[in-house]
Structures are given as C-alpha cells and as structure tokens.
Amino acid sequence: MEEIQQPTPAYQNSGITRKRDDYLEWPDYFMAVAFLSAQRSKDPSSQVGACIVNQENKIVGIGYNGMPNGCDDDLLPWSRSADDRLDTKYPYVCHAELNAIMNKNSADVKGCTMYVALFPCNECAKLIIQAGIKEVVYLSDKYHDSPEMTASRRLLTMAGVQYRQFKPKKTEIVIDFNSINHPGMLNSATK
Numbered sequence: 001m002e003e004i005q006q007p008t009p010a011y012q013n014s015g016i017t018r019k020r021d022d023y024l025e026w027p028d029y030f031m032a033v034a035f036l037s038a039q040r041s042k043d044p045s046s047q048v049g050a051c052i053v054n055q056e057n058k059i060v061g062i063g064y065n066g067m068p069n070g071c072d073d074d075l076l077p078w079s080r081s082a083d084d085r086l087d088t089k090y091p092y093v094c095h096a097e098l099n100a101i102m103n104k105n106s107a108d109v110k111g112c113t114m115y116v117a118l119f120p121c122n123e124c125a126k127l128i129i130q131a132g133i134k135e136v137v138y139l140s141d142k143y144h145d146s147p148e149m150t151a152s153r154r155l156l157t158m159a160g161v162q163y164r165q166f167k168p169k170k171t172e173i174v175i176d177f178n179s180i181n182h183p184g185m186l187n188s189a190t191k
C-alpha cells in the first residue's frame with residue numbers, strides 16, 4: 001500500500017520544530033517579577049520587591065518599598081542615618097512585603113508563597129504570618145545576624161511558615177524590547 005504523503009507543517013519550514021527549552025521556570029519568573037517591581041522603588045540605597053503567588057501559580061500581589069500612599073516622598077527623608085531617627089527613612093517607609101500583601105487582588109493570601117529579594121524583617125514576618133502566607137522564598141540574607149532577622153526567623157519558625165533561599169538558574173535576565181521584531185528571537189534574552 002502506498003504511503004500518503006502528509007504536507008510538511010508550516011512551522012517545520014521555518015526551522016522551528018519543537019518548543020523552547022530555555023524558557024523561564026516558575027520560581028525564576030516570580031523572583032524576576034519581584035526584582036522588576038523593585039525597579040519602581042525611589043529608595044536610593046535599597047530597592048526591594050516582593051511577589052505573592054497562590055497555589056495555582058497565579059500572582060495575587062506585587063509590591064516594592066516606598067513611602068505610604070499620599071505621603072510626599074520628596075518631603076520625607078531617605079537617609080539611613082541621622083542624629084535624629086525621625087530624619088531617617090526607617091519610621092516612614094513601607095517594606096515591599098507590606099505593600100505586596102496590601103496590594104493583593106484576591107480576597108486573601110492564605111496558603112500563598114511570597115517571593116522576595118531580601119529575607120523579611122521581623123515586622124514583615126508578623127504581617128506574613130497574620131496574612132496566612134505559608135512559604136517565603138528569598139534571595140539575599142545579607143542582614144542575617146541582625147536582631148530583626150533573628151526575631152523574624154524565630155517568629156516564622158514558631159508559626160510554621162517555611163522559608164528557603166532561592167538559587168536562581170540564571171544570574172541575569174535581560175528584557176530587550178527590540179527582540180519582538182527579530183524573527184526567531186523570542187521575547188526575552190536569557191543567560
């Protein structure tokens with residue numbers, strides 16, 4: 001019996017025969033969203049972003065560090081040290097974790113995972129616990145030995161919130177707006 005010749009699918013003619021295998025994996029994607037959000041921060045010394053994800057891998061909240069809504073960030077101080085603590089940013093600034101929780105677009109964030117650039121401080125640990133977030137994935141732990149981080153670990157552990165350090169598959173993700181115009185180039189260059 002003669003074999004029926006099937007037409008070659010168009011995608012094979014273009015040289016693309018199978019799906020990409022260097023696509024961003026979910027954890028890298030969510031951490032990248034946190035880092036992209038941090039680019040919105042006006043803090044000159046520390047830009048932190050957070051991204052809350054539910055059990056269906058859907059993003060339900062994003063935030064970055066900044067002054068409270070309606071409080072003029074040109075009038076409030078951004079310095080890290082001053083003779084008077086009221087002249088530093090610390091009493092005023094909202095951390096990324098707080099903003100991500102408050103910005104949630106779901107009824108609640110119970111059972112969710114938070115991706116955040118820096119290990120959360122003790123104040124954010126309280127918010128994370130009270131919001132019902134069950135897991136924290138952080139990238140840097142550079143303030144590990146401070147009392148705030150020590151208290152934070154103590155609280156998170158007692159409350160049964162898991163936390164783990166994120167090891168990115170790629171150290172850099174480049175977003176090139178021009179890539180969409182290059183045939184065969186997919187819309188994110190990654191290395």
Ligand SMILES: [Zn+2]
Binds near residue numbers: 123
């Ligand atoms: Zn905090």
